[in-house]
Amino acid sequence: MHKWSISPGFTLIELLITVAIVAILASIGIPNYQHYMLATHRDQAKMKLTAISLLETDNYSRHQEYIELRNLSIDLSSETYQYSIKFTANNQYQVIATAIDNQRSDSHCRTLSLDHNLTRLPTLCW
Numbered sequence: 001m002h003k004w005s006i007s008p009g010f011t012l013i014e015l016l017i018t019v020a021i022v023a024i025l026a027s028i029g030i031p032n033y034q035h036y037m038l039a040t041h042r043d044q045a046k047m048k049l050t051a052i053s054l055l056e057t058d059n060y061s062r063h064q065e066y067i068e069l070r071n072l073s074i075d076l077s078s079e080t081y082q083y084s085i086k087f088t089a090n091n092q093y094q095v096i097a098t099a100i101d102n103q104r105s106d107s108h109c110r111t112l113s114l115d116h117n118l119t120r121l122p123t124l125c126w
Helices: 012-063 101-105
Strands: 081-088 092-099 111-115
Touching: 012 081, 012 092, 012 101, 012 111, 092 101
Parallel strands: none
Antiparallel strands: 081 092, 092 111
16 A cells, blocks of 8 residues: 655745745735825825915914925925925915925926915826
8 A cells, every 4th residue: 555645845836826926916016005105205295385384374474474494383304305485576485395216206296386375286296
């Protein structure tokens, strides 16, 4: 009588199938994750732009002037966007978030802006 012994290891075919499945899942998952991260950072930038606008409006209602970003009580440190403000005639302003580092791959939304009339540009990104 022959006794068949079962090998406790994996065959090469089983290992190749497993590697192929992992590769397929990674090729689908990694781009989706990167897109999700870009969108999340963009949403954070939009929230900061809105907060800056609210602070500027509040300061204007109290002192009849807009102030520079460095004088606002808001943390503008970010690894994905750089914030700036432009003042124009007739007490108008535009707050701008410019993408830096990896966020620059968010091609349509590299620059976000919000002005004194709450005009949001580019509209596709808001």
